[in-house]
Amino acid sequence: MAIDRRYTSWSEGLLWKNISIAPLVSLRVLFGFLMAWSIIRFASKGWIEELYVKPQFFFTYYGFDWVQPWGASGMYVLFGLLLLSSLGILFGCFYRLSALSFFLLFTYVEFIDKTNYLNHYYFVSLFSFLLIWVPAHRRMSIDVWLKPSLALKDVPAWTVNMFKFQLGIVYVFAGLAKLNPDWLFRAMPLKLWLPSASDTAIIGPLLDYEWMAYLFSWSGALYDLTIVFFLLYKPTRWIAYTGVVLFHVMTAMLFQIGMFPWIMMCLTLIFFPAESHEAFWRRFGRWWQKGLDVAKGQTERIAYRSFIKTALLAYFLLQLLVPNRFLLYPGSLFWTEQGYRFSWRVMLMEKAGYTTFTVTDRMDQRKEWVDNNEFLTPQQEKMMSTQPDMILQYAHHLAEVYEKKGFNDPIVQCNSRVTLNGVRSQLFIDPEVDLSKQKRGFRHKEWILPQKKDQ
């Protein structure tokens, strides 16, 4: 009974204890700023054009074929709306609407083409989804400035803790994924990647040494697995945060991973106690106090509690299950990539390949070798070459195109060679199989040839 009660009060505290709204305000401002910056960076590098306008074929997600780019001007409008939404989040202006539209638009863009899938884009989608549900705009915002009675001093703890849990999931799963023989005992793929960064300042020359790859692999795995716990534990928090900064600055220097390090460095600040955030925001004086005198405060609505509890439980159960779905498939995960995406498998493998296709007329056996450059951008070709679901999608597209060109019920076959983590390239897809007759979907793809490890 005593333990039961202690658990109850612990979980009650985790969910319902009143804490300052300050951490939510910090999150809102940081996230809004980072996203606005990301979108401006994305546009200024010409990637809207490059990734969403130029390609003539897009690798949609199964079941989401209706997600299509909006054309050249449409895409710029879409990114303009995204920028507006992130500014809305940053300044707390029509916040709920901004968060909702950011989540929807961002996820839409990510779903246009698998080629551009990145774990940290998935993370941004989830994070913005969670932001929709919290009152992060009810202090230090334009919304409060317009309507002071909105101001809130305190929020229930779940609104902050669920972000910690989300960050915890990212790190721990990323750490678990590193516990594989290639990463630990062959220092792959870091053994291949580090020497190519040996032009980096200071540590550069060291990167040629093999032991550095082992050091980085092991300390990276340890970092991912444990950092969240050190951040949660008060005595180690500052050291842990210093570790966060060092780790992500290092990865930013060594690898081309864009905004991800900065996102993680900023958002892990949520692990600091509400009082620290409060102390920071208090400096803004008048702005921070705005509305508190007329605020109605939070009206406790106990009725919502069980709903919130259930929703949180469902969401995080899903978060725990999705990265493990690969267990349902036979074969090596890295090789087949069935269940690879949306699982926090970050920088885990060096995979490269070359996949070419032949299309044959089923009636008169006319045969053409497809020039991938005609249909795909180099980036799309590269991604397609090593990922079976993309190979299949592209094969179906080719069947359609060649049918229109006058090929009778075209047979589409591919020659695919793939190298994984420095093991010499080998045949990836059964070259005999007619891909035009294979169905898309979540079932195991029988036509992926098994990986021969000892080559």
Added chain:
Amino acid sequence: MKSDNLLYFVFLFVAASLFVACDDDEGNTPSGPTGPTETLADARQDMAGHIADNFILPAYEQLATDFANLKTEADAFAANADEAGLNKVRAALKTAWLSWQDAAIYQMGPTSTNALRVALNTYPIDPELVESNVTSGTYTLGSLSNKGAEGFPAIDFLLNDGDVLPTLTGQDNNRMTYLTDLIDHMKEQIDLVNNEWKNGGFVTNFRAEVSNGTDVGSALGLIVNAIDLHFQRFLRDGKIAIPGGVRSAGVPRPTATEAFYGGYSVELLDRGLTAYFNLFKGEGINGTTENSLLAYLNRIEQEGISKDIESKFQQSLDKVAALSSPLSQQIEQDNDKVIEVFLSLQELVGLFKSDMASVMGVMITNQDTDGD
């Protein structure tokens, strides 16, 4: 992988404590057989310098020299059109065209900013456009709409399409004027590009320390990507796949061969492929094999990949040698041999794109995108 995650989890902590506990003395030399002589970044920088000094710059210098000679011969021929002069121009064309094969593989820097490849070697040409230019006497050389009537292939048409001596001297000399105009225009382009290679900032940056990484824009990144893209599009596809009908439902297009009128497409192909092979082996004008892609590969990967690439190059060259000239005739009579060359080149592309790029840590892409 799979469910033994838990096992690794336990193992991690045991091994991590061992790892921290013992000060390891093993593995304290840079990976690869050459030992701790120089860092890989320095090796890449030396390679960039070697490629600039012994490949790119001399290739463009040679092209400029040979093309200047073509101009001299053509001017002499225009002044005094006889059979002997015509043969001299034809020979000079062939020499310059072969030199272009050595220079063409560096599709970057001044060559790509000036679109030299389009200006010099767009084929198949449009004979009707050439004829209408000759007849009208009005044309804008270097314009996009005229690119089907310019470059080496257009000169080839003017010099080698049947019995050309009477036509070149007839028609109020219009034809001869077009020929010399073409050559003058091309010479300007070549001299401009050669000059930019020699004196512009591109090479300085290419061989500088800032370019010694492997990312997009580094010297190695540029070379590997130029090899990848140009090899596929203009060597494999342009010289073999397209005329061989590989890209047109098996319907051969013999007139799409490179030197269709002169009939030495196979020699041009052989020279182009050899240029790549020499670049890979590092055999530049001074015959050195240090600082080559091959040596660099061997240093990071212990010879497996480089051996395969070497033998695939050799095999492809052998298959090219089995082709008879003119290529257009080979295509019409026995296209299987042409397809064989294509498939061999295709395998070579696969080795570049997967095995080589992967161990080198070079991204095959022209886009500077984020990863994770």
